[in-house]
Amino acid sequence: MSLARDIADLASVTTRLDTVGGSSGALSNRNLIINGGMKVAQRATSKTGAQVTGYHTLDRWQTYSAATDQLAVTMSQDTSVPSGQGFSNSMKFLTATAETAIASDEEFRFWQKIEAQNLKVLDWGTSDAKQITFSFWVKSSLTGNYALSIYTSDSARQTSKTYTISSADTWEKKTVTFVGDTGSTINLDNGIGIFVNFFLMAGSDNTSSDPAGAWASHAAARHAFGHTASWGTNTAHNFYITGVQLEVGDTATDFEHRSYGDELISCYRYYQQLKNTLGTHYLGINQAYATGAVFGQIRNYIIPMRTVPTVGQDGNFSFSQADSAATNTGAIANFAANDNGWYCGGWSGGSGLVYGGASVLYWAINAKLTADAEL
Numbered sequence: 001m002s003l004a005r006d007i008a009d010l011a012s013v014t015t016r017l018d019t020v021g022g023s024s025g026a027l028s029n030r031n032l033i034i035n036g037g038m039k040v041a042q043r044a045t046s047k048t049g050a051q052v053t054g055y056h057t058l059d060r061w062q063t064y065s066a067a068t069d070q071l072a073v074t075m076s077q078d079t080s081v082p083s084g085q086g087f088s089n090s091m092k093f094l095t096a097t098a099e100t101a102i103a104s105d106e107e108f109r110f111w112q113k114i115e116a117q118n119l120k121v122l123d124w125g126t127s128d129a130k131q132i133t134f135s136f137w138v139k140s141s142l143t144g145n146y147a148l149s150i151y152t153s154d155s156a157r158q159t160s161k162t163y164t165i166s167s168a169d170t171w172e173k174k175t176v177t178f179v180g181d182t183g184s185t186i187n188l189d190n191g192i193g194i195f196v197n198f199f200l201m202a203g204s205d206n207t208s209s210d211p212a213g214a215w216a217s218h219a220a221a222r223h224a225f226g227h228t229a230s231w232g233t234n235t236a237h238n239f240y241i242t243g244v245q246l247e248v249g250d251t252a253t254d255f256e257h258r259s260y261g262d263e264l265i266s267c268y269r270y271y272q273q274l275k276n277t278l279g280t281h282y283l284g285i286n287q288a289y290a291t292g293a294v295f296g297q298i299r300n301y302i303i304p305m306r307t308v309p310t311v312g313q314d315g316n317f318s319f320s321q322a323d324s325a326a327t328n329t330g331a332i333a334n335f336a337a338n339d340n341g342w343y344c345g346g347w348s349g350g351s352g353l354v355y356g357g358a359s360v361l362y363w364a365i366n367a368k369l370t371a372d373a374e375l
Helices: 003-019 116-122 260-268
Strands: 046-050 062-066 072-078 090-097 107-115 132-140 144-152 157-165 172-178 192-202 238-248 271-275 282-290 293-300 310-321 327-330 335-337 341-347 359-372
Touching (some): 132 157, 157 172, 282 341
Antiparallel strands (some): 046 072, 062 107, 090 238, 132 238, 144 192, 282 293, 293 341, 310 327, 310 359
């Protein structure tokens, strides 16, 4: 191969390396969004409800509904994806019951809260504050302008822009760049750094003040300026999204496809569940230290969580001990969480179930334990 060809190839590679990751130059871990490919749905793959607010289906994506009268929405993990882009899933919203009219105080949006300490790379609050660029694929039956906004939790500042869905029922790639905020402080901690808000419905209370692409103190009127799509007013309205990427710089690079395992591990920091359908699979073995009293770890978390989580149990469990044929079924008594995992914090079981010194076994009967450390 000629020297000239070698030099040309090297120049081409250098150009591509300069482009990937924008000003950060990162070749991996450049996407600040978790589960942007919509692969992970630990809680459920579908949920229908009115005034739906919270985490219900796809991990790390939360819905928020305010003041709507009739609107009911089905959110789900879907297999409709843009062709040839390497995606397997999207997040779908479908209008199950239509809103008659959008009043000034009504809204429906979904968001992701990004952990503050993951955003140090932005250098916001300094003269070196970096731009950020969103890229994503969307499809909807309703064309029009949709708002995308950012809110900084520690400084209560915000900005917003719009993107346009031009063709109904057609996958389109969108890119939106925001200037860095020299006036925002993002604490170096495990709290909320920023909210990334995607609006589907927005009344005039959220659309009446033009931020002009700049950062300013929080005001509801700036949340969704320019949003014109009356999504949710017809049961034919749907909305699909996938390939959501947020990266440093003014250049949108190709979506960073992570393995399912990598995305799942990232999601485990915020939510985990422990379940089985085998019936006799043990969830934990604790030690009874007195008649009717049990203390000990039921199971450690899969990975350490963001903070000590709120724990829950769903369904019935079975309890038995090594030196007795007695078995009880029901909830785990004094169930709680610590830094390491789920545990039983004291008295447990039932009459004749637990004896001093015996090992107590827990197993699920179509039940699960949950641990929620979401932002």
